[in-house]
Amino acid sequence: PAKMGFRMPAEWEPHEQCWMGWPERPDNWREHAEPARKTFERTAMAISKFEPVTICASAKQYPRVHELMEHQPNIRVVEMSMNDSWFRDTGPTFITREGGSDIGLAEQTIAGIDWEFNAWGGLGGGCFDDWSLDRSIAKKIVEIERIPRFAHTMVLEGGSIHVDGEGTCITTEECLLNPNRNPHMTKLEIENELKDFLGVTKIIWIPLGLHGDEDTNGHVDNLCCFIKPGVILLSWTDDENDPQYEISVKALSALTQAVDAKGRQIEVVKIHVPGPLYITKEEGEGVLATGHAVPRVPGKRLAASYVNFYPANGGVIAPAFGDKKRDEEAREVLQKVFPDHEVVMVEGAREIVLGGGNIHCITQQQPVR
Numbered sequence: 001p002a003k004m005g006f007r008m009p010a011e012w013e014p015h016e017q018c019w020m021g022w023p024e025r026p027d028n029w030r031e032h033a034e035p036a037r038k039t040f041e042r043t044a045m046a047i048s049k050f051e052p053v054t055i056c057a058s059a060k061q062y063p064r065v066h067e068l069m070e071h072q073p074n075i076r077v078v079e080m081s082m083n084d085s086w087f088r089d090t091g092p093t094f095i096t097r098e099g100g101s102d103i104g105l106a107e108q109t110i111a112g113i114d115w116e117f118n119a120w121g122g123l124g125g126g127c128f129d130d131w132s133l134d135r136s137i138a139k140k141i142v143e144i145e146r147i148p149r150f151a152h153t154m155v156l157e158g159g160s161i162h163v164d165g166e167g168t169c170i171t172t173e174e175c176l177l178n179p180n181r182n183p184h185m186t187k188l189e190i191e192n193e194l195k196d197f198l199g200v201t202k203i204i205w206i207p208l209g210l211h212g213d214e215d216t217n218g219h220v221d222n223l224c225c226f227i228k229p230g231v232i233l234l235s236w237t238d239d240e241n242d243p244q245y246e247i248s249v250k251a252l253s254a255l256t257q258a259v260d261a262k263g264r265q266i267e268v269v270k271i272h273v274p275g276p277l278y279i280t281k282e283e284g285e286g287v288l289a290t291g292h293a294v295p296r297v298p299g300k301r302l303a304a305s306y307v308n309f310y311p312a313n314g315g316v317i318a319p320a321f322g323d324k325k326r327d328e329e330a331r332e333v334l335q336k337v338f339p340d341h342e343v344v345m346v347e348g349a350r351e352i353v354l355g356g357g358n359i360h361c362i363t364q365q366q367p368v369r
């Protein structure tokens with residue numbers, strides 16, 4: 001696609017809409033996903049103040065969600081079956097190009113990449129043992145939008161990459177070089193596919209993702225993200241005894257020793273992680289042990305980070321974990337780095353991180369065409 005002039009826009013570039021799934025499986029979400037649906041609802045309502053939202057819900061969930069959103073003109077609900085509701089990873093990665101007949105390109109100015117998906121590691125450490133429905137979500141979304149589809153055989157989740165829109169991609173070795181994704185591909189081969197499909201010329205590799213992020217093997221979207229070309233927001237901790245400290249120091253060094261596609265040094269802004277937060281006994285017991293999904297064990301560290309936010313048109317939709325001090329600190333940092341956006345902290349994001357991700361993981365932006 002890069003050869004055809006496509007690139008993945010930066011997430012802060014104008015959106016046509018936001019796509020979301022709807023949680024229900026009781027072996028990944030506690031209390032039959034009731035608390036999680038409350039937070040998904042808050043997230044969809046918050047985003048809908050800035051851009052249209054499409055919620056995809058299973059046949060079982062459709063009636064309730066449709067009724068819930070009946071008076072929300074900026075939210076539409078469609079029926080779609082899924083194994084779980086992580087549309088960052090199962091939705092398409094949209095790519096765009098400057099279209100128009102004047103430059104001889106076909107009219108198509110937007111397309112969707114349909115990566116291979118194996119539930120974050122397949123039977124070698126994945127989150128559940130059947131992902132057959134999730135593998136069709138990207139295809140169904142681009143069909144609904146009548147957008148061309150670029151299918152790829154490489155396993156990749158949208159949460160494992162971030163781009164600056166100007167040729168640079170950041171990702172983690174912990175995830176992309178994990179043998180449970182593409183064991184048959186070398187680092188160079190993976191780089192070349194990212195360059196071709198995302199329209200980037202430089203990959204900056206970060207060794208490890210967020211401590212505790214075992215579900216995804218350290219997706220970059222839980223560790224750091226671009227806030228504009230040349231500037232990266234990095235999850236940090238002042239506690240040198242927290243295992244996160246070493247990880248963040250390594251990431252800081254990888255980022256400050258690199259230059260981006262335009263030859264810029266990277267400026268790093270730190271944002272402190274909440275907590276540390278751990279799964280409580282009550283939370284763990286609320287998740288059904290079916291044997292078909294990764295168990296939620298009380299006492300395990302939650303992979304909670306404020307960089308897992310969604311940049312909507314003019315709004316930053318960020319997780320609030322109930323850690324009053326760090327939630328407020330994070331809101332201030334986000335407002336400072338996004339001076340022209342309205343920062344909305346979504347209460348109850350702890351329910352999403354109990355499922356293994358956060359607000360960025362449950363959303364997928366569709367850029368304007």
Ligand SMILES: NCCCCCC(N)=O
Pocket residue numbers: 028086088089120127157158159160215216219221222355356357358360361
């Ligand atoms: N249990 C699956 C968690 C998936 C998290 C998704 C993400 N992009 O981090």
